[in-house]
Amino acid sequence: MTFKKAVRLQLMVGSAMFALGATSATAQTAAAPTGDAAPTAAAPNDQGLSDIVVTATRRETNLQKTPISISVLDTQALTDRHVLSLFNLADGTIPSLRIATFEARQSALTIGIRGIVPYDQNQTARDGGVSVYIDGVALGKTQGLNAALFDIQRIEVLKGPQGTLFGRNTEGGALSLVTKAPTGVFDGRVVGGVGNFGGRNAEIHLDLPSFYDISLKFDGVYQHQDPTVRDPLSGSTGWNYYDRKGGRAAARWQPVTGLTADFSYDYAKDDNTPNFSQLLSYNPNNYAVGSYVNTAAAGATPVYVLQTLPVGGVNCGGTSATVCIAPKAPIQGVHPNRQYVSDVGVPQQPSVDITHGFTSNLKYKLAPWIELRSITAWRGVSTDQWDNSGGTARSTFVPNANISRYSLSFLRQHQFSQEFQAVGSIPQFDYVVGAYYFTEHATEYAATPLTNQFNADGTALSVRSPIFLGNVNSGANSGYQQVDPACNNALAATVPQFTNSCQFITRASSAYDHNYSVFGNLTYTPSGLDIVHITAGGRYTKDKRRGQLYVVNNRSDLNPINAVANSVATPFLFANSISRFDPMFNISLDATRDIHFYAKYATGFRAGGANDRSQSFNAFGPEDVKSYEIGMKADFWDHKARFNVAGYIMNRKNTQFDFDFFDTNSASPTSGAHIEQTLNAGDSKIRGIEADLTVKPIRDLTLTASYAYTYWRAPKASYSITVGGTTVASPAQQLYIVYTPTNAASGAIDYVLPVHIDDASVRLHLDGNYSSSQYSFQLEPTKTDASFVVNGRLALADIAVNDHNKVTLSVWSRNLFDTTYVYRRSAANSAPVTNFNGTTNPTNYGGVLGDYGNFNSPRTWGLEVAAKF
Template identity: 70%
Template structure:
């Protein structure tokens, strides 16, 4: 195996070096080139210039010596991208987007194999930061909100620890909105589609007055569920209803000073993707019966046709005595569905989760001299999420007569953040520089409950919905599925006033604070006449975080954590302009993901930061008189102290204390998760991009990403010290995308254009759980749009009519799959196997990609 690994690394390095040496056209990976042609569709010349701000200054993408992909307004429109989740089809091969668990209310975003598993908590972060107009968003909740008037999305690949700071070890996703123009202009769009979808947006620019320009944006997006819920009054799955508004002002009181202010507010109501059972008892264990021979139906499993008990929890002594394992039968009301379902077998309560995001930003730029600009970015932002996730139903829990089922995962999170950044950006002689200081603080609180919302009848042919009205003392058995009731007593009330009127069994409640201070700088030296550019940069960071887990399983606790680190992240870059159109570079950089604590550990298990070192070489080239670009980059990344999550669904009825006394297990039936710094991870990759504009109006583009990774094996704290292989999630070995764009001027149609777009996106199978060797399906998604654009109605108005389709061929694939319910659960006390539980064996469950959606739009601009 060691020789195989060395061969793979040698092959990777050799392929990259060969490409760089054999093809002078080589260039850095960037899907951005797919957008330049669209912006330049009617141009008789070549591919247009793309401007980015990845180095905190405006630069030409082809001359920026880092790996970037860019999606312009036109690219987002052609792909009908309404939220970041629409990028999950693989539009940018190195960028991976998926739901956290099944829910749409939080997204998992990764770049180059740095993909978080469970950062959806008060004291945890991801390894890829998302920015809006230069402001980092502290939490992944709310990331799937409707996009406002986006000018471009920049995907910065590889560690960005110098200029962007912590939690950018994989890269950064930076969204830039359109600024006020100071001239009157309006754009309005309305559309309808299948699954009851409808959308509308309006963008209004007002003429400047007293050097103040104003701009207003409004957006509305709706889609009915794609999987229906048989329960009357419930919403169904893969539903969303998004609305929001944004106001922006640009003040230019005198030459050199630009002051931008903006406020945005958005509300996103959504339901999770549906989790369905795709097989039953795949390991072919004996299927038991709840009725013993000659007896009546009960709750104990028996070997079919006998009175011999089997299955369930089998202790070591029972196993030695010959007790046989068997699994629960499949409830008659539940079916096995290897293909995407349209209607669930069993109805469960499912109401929309509600995400509210809001924020105010002040961005000041003052050009004090021709070679120096001072900047200030001040921002207050917040997000609140009321999560209602009942995606599993009976597909993730086994059947038992008269038993509760269907875990309703409820979470109520609030987060507020403040950030302040100062920058000095300038040039003198042969030097360019960026200097800055940054401060960030946030406060997050969350509490969660996981009641069971349904109740089987005696034979599994029917079910009832549990009453939301709780009387008496709140317990895990009677908590119902609604948050409040008129008559109940929660034992937390005496010490935690927050839950005085709560009729929920609170599984956890936590709060956390974070403070980050940093200073950074970048200096580029370009000796005149050499074509060389030497860049050195660094960032010093002080990161302090603390918090408390004050409720566990409806009991007051006092678990706290506190950690503080100081570190320095350097960056070195050597770039060479071989010709006017050929640019080569080599880069070394580091980055880190902050440490924190896991509130699902039931003790606020703390862990330290992870860090990455990256070595990258790349090149960029325009050739054939700017009618073609071929870009390539190769990188090696070594990640230290990798944060991995270990989890367990605890089925042990009792635990043994150190003195040998057996007591009831306080976490029986709970999901427990611990995070550890589990070891080192190796990630290697090649990214390539080709864009060709053979004739006026026609642009062909293709992008490819190869990612090799090797994760460590680590000791699982729940399996008595046994090592376990770990996996990186949502990282395919091979991913590719391609697009065809054609613009045909229609002289007979008063200056209109016929615009055709078709893109195809592929990813090989990948892991979706850190502890499971089960892989998802390969994916292949085609999107398309045809538009009659820019029809002149009069001297000031133009109309565009379009038809669009996402997943045009209705391809079905599994993007998230688990076999956790297909094998026994082993319960340990230290290194001793106490019991083996077969009662939870059901089968693999999965989430499928969204089905084909299509629609029509009409837009007008003045």
């Protein structure tokens, strides 16, 4: 390199770094890049936008000519945003796609599109409304979705019901991940990086030369981050920690012309801890605060009760209408801003998620007009959940009380699916027909021990080690399990699974699912009128599900609740079976070569199931959506600009909503338990507009902007519960759709500056993502914060080491400006709770404390080296 070239390179890097800090205002109007997923043709002189190939219609089509709303993230876009797992898209990268943790847990994700967002599908017999696919295979459970991503070619976000081609649980849309297939040409890439919070990541991707018509590809990934919130308890792991590792092997066999057989196996392990739950406010409704007195005789064991005598003129807990709440424990602080260290130490060990699967994908071009396909897959997921995210932020102070709920769940799921397709074209017609079968078996059992105890004065906490196995101060023996002090297992005689267990089992359930369907899609282009395309499709589905809840509160004598002579106690059972047809009609018009209009009608449904948190396995039916959509896709300015817009109306019937209550009937097997009932509560309406703009004014600069407006209206509904033979009805409650902001926008600036040294270039990427405030609980009018997050990356790319090897050096940052916002907030502990005891609905003020919530991740940054060989 000459001296002049070196000076020029330094100036360019300096200019790019200056731009990284100076263009944040512009980034506010940018959006998710829809990069070149698989370019098929470049614009003239390579100055414009390239075509993008998608497979949303089960065939490879040009994005601009595919008459549905789609967003695409390609490999470069994922790299620029440092997306390691799906949770990294939670900042609003694609405005219509909403991703959040279930509760505070990273081990299961909530995924929604266009206001179809599940609240609690983290169970054996429940599903979401947006299905996630990997290479055409639907994933049956949301557990394990936050595993490390392998070598992803593109992520397609298909918006709106996809019930015809993708089946059930796609009423909001589908998230399709497409991995890179073996090429048969030797190629390799290694990546290594370090960052703050102990961050480190490594990847290796190896393509081997083909031999005997077989091509092999191997991928390995490793990702690690230390906790961003420290746990003071020695031997415990802090919060927002992850350690992910996994591998994938793929083979492509092409023995004869027209036949392609792809086989792959993947395995991933994700150790993670939940995000930290903070106490954001204390007694925001200004209830009278009482104090505790010791009512025991002198020298006896203290018995603390809330003060019942007038305090400052207020009669606390007496016959007066004024009721006092418990005081806040002195050790627990109020933290409206982000914490980096918990006030108290609690047992917290990583959850462990393991996902694995084998896929066989066969394609045979039988004739020019037909290709036969087969997709066969076995997959499984196991999750050992350890969630002690709440600590004392959700525990009211009572002297010597047991606190800090440790939510343990042990889920195992296995699934098998088989799909056959015939895809082809004949004069004037394009078609897809197929048949599909899916089955799964899921089991789960859960325990919820209280791991800590308040001291009498509330100034310190002790860990309740006598009821745990292992030493709480030793990370090697941190198997915290709630036990009967005498280890007297009441379930041993009736449930062999728990014979050797000392856990107090809160619930245990299992469920089976079988789904059969046939589908077809036909597009007709009239002769002599090739600018019009009429598509009709449909899918017939038979869905059968059954299951049992066989342990509740460490009891297996569940049903009937009331003993009847000569009766036999059995588990709570449920079974449902439905048959339905989902149609789709679409008409599109090629107004010009570059401007396309379409109008679409489609339906979809989310399967019914049962709620094992109801502690009676109450069954509920499916919900379904009718959707009406119109849209335009246009390229203009000599293919230097692209504008896509869509408007839609969705009417959802039999919406699945969850209701909470507390069972105070001592005769019930669920006495003392928090109960969640799921009902088909009514109809909800969703309306929206989506717009995407991409502009490439010069060869080296690309600007993108996306916007989503979403309006929704949910019903008011009530529910009834029968306890001890008495039915009690709740008052009507307003319901809310979660994680659906009214306004969301995203944008990006991508600038590539050639340095004229071989193929080297400086690449600058900035993206900004905005979401207005939104609800995070179905029964609470409390909203989260609005958010605006900026991510950035600066790279010196493709530095030639020799004729075959190239190196890229980069610095990246997520949440560049360290923006802080609450993405999940609850006021459930800020107001009295209504108890249902079979005859009356008393109000309990004992749980009043304050709002709690989870913050987004703090700023992370790192350095990365990638080498191609």
